[in-house]
Amino acid sequence: MIQFPRLKHDATIGVTAPSSGVPDALHKMFQSACDKMEERGYKVQCGQTVWTQVKAKSASGKVRAYELMSMLKNEEINLIIPPWGGELLIEIFEHFLFQEIKPKWVLGYSDTSLFLFALTINTGIATAHGPNLVDLRGEYWDETTKMWERVLQLEEGKSITQYSSTYFQKEWQHSNPSPCVFHLTEPTEWKMVGNKELVIEGRLLGGCIDVIRHAIGTPCGDVKSFQQRFLQGEKLVWYFENCELSVTDLRRTLVQMKLAGWFDYCSGILFGRSTANHPVGGYTAEDVYEALLKELEVPIAYDLDFGHMPPQLTLVNGAFAKVEIKNGKGYIKQTFKN
Known part of the structure; x- marks a missing residue:
């Protein structure tokens, strides 16, 4: 609960x-x-x-x-x-x-x-x-x-819906202050792997993948017990944003999460925009997402509005979410149900 x-x-x-x-x-x-x-x-x-x-x-x-x-x-x-x-x-x-x-x-x-x-x-x-x-x-x-x-x-018990932004910030401009802090100049596009449309439902859980990966194998990362104790086995919608990891480190981390059982009850995975995700030997973030899709057989979306490239949605760990994406735009509806 x-x-x-x-x-x-x-x-x-x-x-x-x-x-x-x-x-x-x-x-x-x-x-x-x-x-x-x-x-x-x-x-x-x-x-x-x-x-x-x-x-x-x-x-x-x-x-x-x-x-x-x-x-x-x-x-x-x-x-x-x-x-x-x-x-x-x-x-x-x-x-x-x-x-x-x-x-x-x-x-x-x-x-x-x-x-x-x-x-x-x-x-x-x-x-x-x-x-x-x-x-x-x-x-x-x-x-x-x-x-x-x-x-x-x-x-x-109530619900709230947040929609994809119109523009996002490509880079910080600290020497050129903005009245709203951010410089939103680049058109936002929510992307999917292998689908024209996407619908996912489940409980939200995630964060900055650079740091939450260190919870694996500790009491802070006992996802199985969390699902049994508080969610009665409900499926999870994972969301991750990459701050500094190379593409190969991102891949290693996701494989480790899979081996630790974090994706056993997963209905889909969302990735935020990232200034990291640097290719290694031609291996790209899109390659990582495609591999994950084949292995888990769940919907994968990326370049969503959360993380170190503002603006970002407010995503609630534990909330029930419905995510829909079509033609580069989408929404996340969160419901605060026990």
Whole structure:
């Protein structure tokens, strides 16, 4: 049984850095993100880890775990959003106590998605893969990004539909600030492997494949127990985005996931856009997707709106989803059913 938190209109947002904090040179930029959220009616409570960054992390794993746990247990905090991702979130787990967590939203992507994945797997509490706090600092939000609020405010038992974006961002332009943060210039096309149309249904689960792969073989990655305990064997719709992996590393990772049984109850796989996926010896990401289609015999789609090439949908781990794609466009309908 999945538990779905609900975002309040006047919520207090807890900001902590379970992976990377904000270096001194970017404190002003980050403070502007907090100010914008307060202008929109939220209260913002920042932890100490947000303001420090040394040797690829905000603090020790123990300190990061303690601050995150404190915010998860704080009843005044309704939503937790890290400033952004990072590299070494995995270090917090040996200091973390999942059994003490009560339902509340945690939102983010990149390295944060490893925590989202582990939290849902271990507790059955839904988590939200979507924008980090710095992505929300603009004067306005684009049509895709702004759906994060509506998704997190959804009542249990209700449904919400998000559609493919019109344009996406090819590359960051930090020297040319945009009122909505992103520079959306490239036409969006959701693609499929071997199909003209695609329909998939199942429970959503996934994140940044670079980091969630490290949950394989650990308590944080016991997908079989998660399906039996919380989903009663329902099928999964997996979603992955590749931040930095080469195509061959992506292939190795997907094979490892298959061998670990992660795809045993899979109804389809969605891949987000990626600036990685560099070919190796002529071997491309499309070759990887085609191999996966032949092996698993489930629908495969790619270049969807999530990951490190904005904008991105807000995808809820544990939500029941229906995905339809046709002629390069599509939608994902999520239902918050136990």
